[in-house]
Amino acid sequence: MALALSHVTKRFGSTIALNDISLTVERGEFICFLGPSGCGKTTLLRIIAGLELAEEGTVMLEGRDLSETPARHRNFGVVFQSYSLFPNMTALRNIGYGLECRRKPRAEIDARAAEMLKLVELSEHGNKLPSQLSGGQQQRIALARALATDPEVLLLDEPLSALDAKVRESLRLEIREVQKRLGITTIMVTHDQEEALTMADRIVVMDTGTIAQLGTARELYEQPTSRFVAEFIGRMNILPVENNLFAGQQLALPSDKQGATMIGIRPEDVRIHAGAAPSDPGLIPVKLRNTIYLGHLAHLVLDVGDSGKEIVAEIPGHACKAIVDAPHLAIEMRPETIKVLQ
Amino acid sequence: MSTLAVDQAASQSRRKNRKSRMAGIVPAIIVGIPLALFVLFPLTHILGRSFSTPDGYGLANYAAMLGNERFLRITWNSFAVTIVTTILAIVFAYTFAYAIQRSTMPFRNLFRLIAVLPLFAPSLVQAQGLVLLFGRNGIINRTFDLGIDLYGYWGIVIASVLYVFPYAFLILSAALAVADARIYESAEMLGASKWRAFRTVTLPATRYGLAAAIFVCFTLVITDFGNPMVIGGDYTVLASEVYNQVIGQANFEMGTVIGMVLLIPAAIAAIVEKRVSAKQYALISEHSKPLVPQQDRMRDRFLLAAALLISLAILLIVAVVVFASFVHLWPYRMNFSLRHYAFDVQNGIQPLWNSIYISVMAAGIGVVVVTAAAYVIEKFPSPATRALYFLSILPAAVPGMVLGLGYILAFNNPMNPVYAIYGTLFIIAIANVYYYHAHGFLISGTSMKQISGRFDEASATLGGSRLQTFTKVTLPLLFPTLVGIAVFFFMRSMVTLSAVIFLITPNTQVAAVSVLYLQDRGATNQAAAFSVCIIATIMVVLLAVRLLLNATGHKNVSLIR
Ligand SMILES: Nc1ncnc2c1ncn2[C@@H]1O[C@H](COP(=O)(O)OP(=O)(O)OP(=O)(O)O)[C@@H](O)[C@H]1O
Ligand SMILES: [Mg+2]
DSSP, rough: OOOEEEEEEEEEETTEEEEEEEEEEEOOOEEEEOTTTTTHHHHHHHHHHTOOOOSOOOEEEETOOOOOOOOOHHHHHEEEEOOSOOOOOHHHHHHHHHHTTTOOOHHHHHHHHHHHHHHHGGGTTTTOOOGGSOOOHOOOHHHHHHHHTSEEEEEEEEETTSOOOOHHHHHHHHHHHHHHHOOOEEEEESSOOOHHHHHHHHEEEETEEEEEEEEEEHHHHHHSSSSHHHHHHHHHSEOBBBBBTTEEEEEEOGGGTTOSEEEEGGGGGOEEEESTTTTTTTTEEEEEEEEEOSSSSEEEEEEEETEEEEEEEEEEGGGGGHHOOOOOEEEOOGGGGEEEEO | OOOOHHHHHHHHHHHHHHHHHHHHHHHHHHHHHHHHIIIHHHHHHHHHHHHHTTTTTTTTTHHHHHHHHHHHHHHHHHHHHHHHHHHHHHHHHHHHHHHHOOOOOOHHHHHHHHHHHHGOOOHHHHHHHHHHHHHHHSSHHHHOOOOOOOTTHHHHHHHHHHHHHHHHHHHHHHHHHBBHHHHHHHHHHTTTOOHIIIIIIHHHHTHHHHHHHHHHHHHOOOHHOOOHHHHHOOOOOOEEEEEEEETTTOOOHHHHHHHHHHHHHHHHHHHHHHOOOOOOGGGTTOOBOOOOOOOOOOHHHHHHHHHHHHHHHHHHHHHHHHHHEEEEETTTTTEEEOOGGGSSSSSTHHHHHHHHHHHHHHHHHHHHHHHHHHHHHHHHOTHHHHHHHHHHHHHHHHHHHHHOOOOOOOSSTTTTTGGGTTTTHHHHHHHHHHTTTHHHHHHHHHHHSSSOHHHHHHHHTTOOHHHHIIIIIIIIHHHHHHHHHHHHHHHHHHHHTTTTTTOOOGGGHHHHHHHHHHHHTTOHHHHHHHHHHHHHHHHHHHHHHHHHHHHHTTTTTTOOO
16 A cells, blocks of 8 residues: 545635545556546645645545645655656756755756657657747656656646547556556546546546545456446446336346346446337337447437437447337347446 | 544544645745735825824824815816726727737837837836927027917826827737637628727737727826926826925925825726736637738728827937937037036936946846746745735835835935845835835746746656756746846836936935926926936847847847736
């Protein structure tokens, strides 16, 4: 256990930015804070960095309480969203800044800065000022600067959000690779689920100041515990259920899921039966309202009987034609694919 | 973790929070003490003295003043001059600024330079030039024998309009520089005529700048005494009356009462101006599209003509002063002569050296003092922040003469520790620093706010201490602004009369005051030579600083504020 937060609470006036957050991060782990705008991700990261004081709760590193340690003595590397390179210093001086503040000998600083510059593959840009670098290059320098002092934890606050899609994708890989190579415990804030899913070992999904769910990408996708998480990660049909009945049809719910009031099913888990007799048990008759053809995939928007409910199914693109032409349609929801939500 | 431990941690961090806010008080006090000593303390003396009568404290001085028909007339005079001057100056400055910012007329950069030229000269140079031209011994009256009598109301008004013109121009020019092209495009799409677009878009968009300019002009004119002294004749205004009471009759009580009367409108104007100018920034959103002036023959020709006329007036005044300094005896013997540069009267050239010495000191001290105030207010929030901010901008409301008078009353007393520097050049530099504190502080504060707080945080996470952050990051980023502030203090200290007039001694005479005395004695040519020396000094310094800034890669710093 590298980093442990317990019962962290933070208010800004009357808004509760963080409400009783507890969390442990393993050594060398890559954690993502994921959540919609304003849910408190940045605030939590800033509390860990020591840039903000929590009203309640503690932050511990390897069993040491950090409450009395100011940001500059924590030795945490931080990369901010944008524009945090010192505009009056070259890339190399920016990278060496942390060591300069620690009064390391000049030669050591220069060597380390050059090494870090090489790590982010910008060796030929060392003498440029931030204003002469592209956004992606600036963020790579910021990463190198954060890593130059051998920090115990690396904190990244939406480091890629100001960049365009192409650069973002390549930098994702680069950050992850550097992180793995150095084995550094890392926390990254993002509101981009794809970013979280592709980079993180574990993801903390946050909702208005609380942790909605914590788990690996797979766990969150396959076993969301709440509607919020289910809808935030991937797509999910949310269906109200009463006495195991949905739209007048009996659902085959497993025994531990009896009595649920809300269930979810992923579009790709909805099975389509074209031309089946409507009376087949376990099948729910539907009418096709709309087809969204995406090439390799197609989304079907289906009306469930006359209930006014709709459900979205995802099918391979090539299967589209047969379904559109079918006289009757029905769907099947397999019990093991049904998720019970709160 | 047990609840107890959590509670402990919570109260610990709360305590720490409070501790850091309390810790901010120490720097606030360190910065606040000199401000209180050199601004607030003298003002309390003015206030106290104005109530002091032979039979203890009372309203007798004010009663005597209000019952005095002469005083009421002088007050009326002051307002008559100030209001008319302000209206004229604003109309001219707006036209000029509009021509520079919103038209395609040629030589706009040259015109801009001409507009600020009077800032390089002592504040009475306008009256000086007018006297050389239209005075009793002016060239016009001597040559054409027209019998023009300029001394009095109109003399003061014309001189004052020229005096405050550059200040109004700078403010209005800044207000007109920002404009959202989209609004003008939509006005045009809706079929608004040019004049209508001006009335419904331009004027309202610049109303805050306009208000600020009006108040600045008002304050400058009502508290100016150099021009009325030289060209007022028998027409007395409040500011020159303070001078007469204090210097002429050593009547400090009356001087302070009039000072209080001056303080009130100046304070009201300053407060309104600060409120209003804070709103100017909100008008432009990030999505605005800058307005590029389109050519318009008629409009541009009209504006060019107006700009030419105004420039001509400004240049004429300065040119006449320069010219007069180089002739044998204006306007009788107009052959070239350098004899007025011999400075063989009184203290000779010493006052100019004094001025330069004072201005360099004021520049150095001023930069440190205003930057410290802005830094503490920005980075050490504490319960004292608001008070410190108030103290920092308070001098904007205090007329220079009132501050100077306060210094006499407060420090000309062997019991006061400051007495040690009383009567030295140093205290004159200090007076200049605090007289111009508000303006320098606002420049410094604005650019400190523009330096993102991100840099502080980035530095902190990298292990930088406050001091390291300040010296390695904040200071280098602030550098061009600091140079601008130093130049500002230097320029103003070179030309000011009002803040220093009561503080000079025969040994600490300054150049601007020499101009006044020489002019007063009728030595107009020598006065002109002194003015030229001041102008030349400022220009040389400006040029040197500009070259220095260009050499260090800071081309876009405005030096004239
Ligand atoms: N300095 C502050 N003063 C007052 N309220 C604040 C401050 N910082 C954050 N908040 C509030 O705290 C809540 C959480 O803010 P935070 O910046 O942590 O959100 P976030 O999850 O990072 O959002 P985003 O994705 O938009 O960056 C928000 O309601 C925000 O308005
Ligand atoms: Mg954020």
